[in-house]
Amino acid sequence: MTIRARALTKDYPRSSxxxxVLTAVAPTDLDLDPGSLTVVTGRSGSGKSTLLMMLAGLLTPTAGTVEVGGQDLYALAEGERSRLRNESIGLVPQGHAALRSLTVLENVLLPAVIHGDAEPPVARALTLLDDVGLTGLAEERPQELSGGELRRLALARALLMGPAVLLADEPTAGLDSENVELALTFLRQAADDGSAVLVVTHEAxxxxxxxxxxxxxGGRLS
Ligand SMILES: Nc1ncnc2c1ncn2[C@@H]1O[C@H](COP(=O)(O)OP(=O)(O)OP(=O)(O)O)[C@@H](O)[C@H]1O
Incomplete structure (x- = not known):
């Protein structure tokens, strides 16, 4: 499934x-194809996260379109957009997004619960936790994990539903070199398995x- 952005733009009002307005993302065309991994790099404040959140269906653009598998994300009703996002887009957001009241395993299973799956794919979740080097931490709470472990939990969760599109915002932030390697291999594998992968990173x-x-x-992609 291809994700296709056309003239995608975000202006923010300047409160002062x-x-x-501040143009965080100038009109941008971008195609992410199945099986390919695109890295977006750039200075702090250049608009990378804004672009990623618009592609993820979580930030309404000022102008332009995002099509996922031919469906115009922002033309859909809220409920339909949520369904398409949940089924097709895996997101590793910036920062930590684990729910403290759930175990690590339950956090990874969350997309299946939201999807309403009667039988959460526990075996797949445990395999993904192994893949990101979190073996043995399934029953811990997120507050018992390090920052780097939480980044890897987010990676495992993003892959649970086998998403056609994977969008990762600084997935290697706070990881040591061994785990950077592990996370990058994991992202490459997702692309090789057929996902369209976009990674925003400063990681050379x-x-x-x-x-x-x-x-x-400055909001322009090249
Ligand atoms: N909600 C908002 N309201 C107003 N301005 C915003 C908002 N979010 C981001 N901006 C501005 O938009 C620009 C792009 O921000 P964005 O977070 O996309 O950059 P970034 O490249 O991801 O930066 P970083 O690498 O530091 O995460 C910045 O100038 C930022 O101040």
Whole structure:
């Protein structure tokens, strides 16, 4: 399934000056194809996370479109968009997004629960936890995990539903070199298994697993 952005744009109002806007993402065309891994790099504040959140269906663009498998994400009703997101888009958001009241395993299973699956895919979740090096931590609570372990939990969760599209915002932040390697291999494997993968990162090592590297500068992608 291809994800296709056309003239995708985000302006934010500048609170200090009435009527003034900050163009966080200038009109951008981007195709992410099945089986390919795209890295987006660029300075802090250049618009990378804004672009990723629009592609994820979580931030309404000022203009432009995002099509996932031919469906215009932002033309869908809220419920339909949520369903398409849940089924087709795996997201590793910036920062930590684990729910403290759930175990590590329950956090990884969350997309299946939201999807309403009668039998959560526990075996798959445990395999994914192994793949990201979290073997033995399934029954712990997120607050007992390190920052790097939480990043890897987010990776495992994003892959649970075998998403056609995987969007990862700084997935290697806070990881040591061994776990950077593990996370990048995991992302490459997701692409090799057929997902369209986008990784926003400052990690130079990521170039090694990328099919292409794009740079964001002042809201422009090149
Ligand atoms: N909700 C918001 N309201 C107003 N301005 C915002 C908002 N979110 C982001 N911005 C601005 O949009 C620009 C792009 O931000 P964005 O978070 O996309 O950058 P980034 O490249 O992901 O940065 P980083 O690498 O630091 O995460 C920045 O100038 C930021 O201040």
């Amino acid at each position: 000056r009435s009527g003034a 090592e990521a170039d090694r697993v990328a099919d292409r590297v794009l740079t964001m500068d």
